[in-house]
Structures are given as C-alpha cells and as structure tokens.
Amino acid sequence: MKIFVDADGCPVVDIAIKIAKEYKLHIVVVKNYAVRIEDDYAEIVSVDISSDSADYYIANKIGRGDIIISQDHGLAAMCLAKGAICINQNGYIINNDNIDGMLNRRHINRKLRREQGIYTKFKKRNPQADVDFERTLRKIIQEQLAGH
Numbered sequence: 001m002k003i004f005v006d007a008d009g010c011p012v013v014d015i016a017i018k019i020a021k022e023y024k025l026h027i028v029v030v031k032n033y034a035v036r037i038e039d040d041y042a043e044i045v046s047v048d049i050s051s052d053s054a055d056y057y058i059a060n061k062i063g064r065g066d067i068i069i070s071q072d073h074g075l076a077a078m079c080l081a082k083g084a085i086c087i088n089q090n091g092y093i094i095n096n097d098n099i100d101g102m103l104n105r106r107h108i109n110r111k112l113r114r115e116q117g118i119y120t121k122f123k124k125r126n127p128q129a130d131v132d133f134e135r136t137l138r139k140i141i142q143e144q145l146a147g148h
Helices: 013-023 053-061 073-081 099-116 127-146
Strands: 002-006 026-032 043-047 067-069 085-087
Touching: 002 013, 002 053, 013 026, 013 127, 026 053, 043 053, 053 073, 067 073, 067 127, 073 085, 073 099, 085 127
Parallel strands: 002 026, 002 067, 026 043, 067 085
Antiparallel strands: none
16 A cells, blocks of 8 residues: 655645655645655655646555545545545545545536636635544544455
8 A cells, every 4th residue: 555645735644644654655745846845754746736746646546545646636536546545635535425526516616616707715724624634644544454
C-alpha cells in the first residue's frame, strides 16, 4: 500500500507525510515544479506545470489498495477505476457510490461559471477539517493493514 498526494493546492500534505511516517508507508507527493515541497521521508515527484500533469502521473502509477489524497474528482474517478481508495483534504471518502454525483456537480458548476459567470465562494478552511482528514486517513490505513 502506497499513499499518493496530489499536492498542488493541497492543505494536508504535512499531515499525510506525518501519518505515512508513523505507519512506515511509502508516500509519493506529486506536485508541479513551481510548488516547493521538501521532506526527508516522502518521495517528492515534480511534474510539468501544465494542466493535469500530476493527475496523469498519479493515475499511471497508482494501484489497487493504494490511497490517493486529492480534491480533484476527475483524478479520483481514474483512481477508483484502478481499485484505489480516495480521500479528499477534508477527510471525505470518495467511492463508487458518490463519484457520479460529484462529477455531475463539477460539470454543472463549470457550466454556470462559463455561461453565467456564477462563481462559488470558498469558505476559509476550518481547523476541524484537518482533524477529520487525519482521523479518516488513519482509519483507512488501519483497515487496509488489518486486511479489510
């Protein structure tokens, strides 16, 4: 089991690395070359700055039972198709039961932005989201290690 992090704009990279280190799991942090991330434990992979470079790298490397941390629903769908476990930065597990609805909402929101200039206002990140993320990631790892 490996952990992959889609690190561009990801607020929980440090938490994910800390947990991977505790469980002695291989963690691959994928970022574009403009983002500066350094860590002595994690494998840091720099990809081209072009759109979706990190996504394609992860989708090509991830395998069944690996964990992907990403807020990108398109990447999550590709990883689910390969048998990976997907979690977003807030600790929400993305699975085959909810991915279609998430992709539909993404499509509708893009359409609204393009056609009507309607933009969603993002709320400031709540510290509870970090707690929820850490709790969920630990639970996933423990279940995987126990063979569930």
